Amino acid sequence: MNKDKSEIYCYGVPPDLLRALIRVSGFQLGQFPFRYLGIPISYKRISIGDCSKLVEKMVATIKGWGTRKLSYAGRLVLVKSVLSQLHSYWARILIIPKGVIQRIMYICRNYLWKGGDDYHKAPLVSCESLCMDKNAGGLGVVNSQDGTCDLCGGAVETRDHLFFMCPFNSRCLKMIGNWLELDIPEQETFEWCRKLRLRSLMQKQIIIAAILALLYQIWWSRNICRLENLVIHP
Incomplete structure (x- = not known):
């Protein structure tokens, strides 16, 4: 390693430990935020400005297609296979x-109807209709603005809902609890982990590792449902 x-x-990290x-290690101390594989990494919620590279890349991609005379069907394929995948790559890692x-949906809509990133007329078909499943008469475009939980479809997606008020995630948490032979609460789960008192440090580490693995699985399943229109069951 260089x-x-x-x-x-x-x-x-405490200053003494950091020094x-x-x-x-011999490494230099880096500063947040930084970029890894083009994605901004930070210890806090990223801002709209941090995502400017994503928007700029989508606009640049559309301008590169500007000379192509494509039909609506051809542009729809590019929206779903290229533009949506650019967003999907970021959304798998960041909120x-x-x-x-909203800007991403605006860009995709403009390209579909006009062939460019700027379009001021009313669209021929509403966004809601475009994002409906093909079996329901839509075109299957991913609606990133929909705030409904993709795992249960019964509530607005919030942090508290995902962890662990959502019925899907609640069942997953119960399965982990049964495996560990513990009654893990659905609310204040992280506070429960912090206050957990066990004789063995290894037991506590195993429990925390299992819950962290569950968090990853929930986030992965949520992204699969939203970005690839698949349904995951525990």
């Missing part, structure tokens, strides 16, 4: 700000 091209990033890590999501 120490001159590597940096170490820390958050919430020791830098001394032992994209609502303002950016």
Whole structure:
């Protein structure tokens, strides 16, 4: 590993420990936010400005297609296979700000009807109709602005709903609890983990690792449902 091209990033680490890590590793101390594979990485919620590269890349991609005379069907294929995938790549890792999501939908809509990133007329078909499933008469475009939980479809998606008020996630949490032979509460789960008192440190680490793995699985399943129109069952 090239120490001159590597940096170490820390958050919430005591100064003495941070200095020791830098001394032992030989790496330079990096500053947040930074970009990895084009995606901004930060310890706090990313801003609309941090996502400017995503919007700029989508606009640049559309301008590269500007000389092509494509039908609505051809542009629809590009929206679903290219533009939506650019958004999907970011959304699998980050919670994209609502303002950016609205801009992405605006860009996709404009390209579909006009062939460019700017279009001021009323669309021929409403966004809701476009985003409906093909079996329901829509075109199957992913609606990133819909705030409904994709796992249960019965409530607005919030952090508290995902972890763990959603029936899908609640069942997953119960399955983990049964496997660990513990009664894990659906509310204040993280506070429960923090206050957990066990004789063995390893037992606590196993429980926390299982819950962290569940968090990853929930986020992965949510993204699969939203971005690839698939349904996951526990």
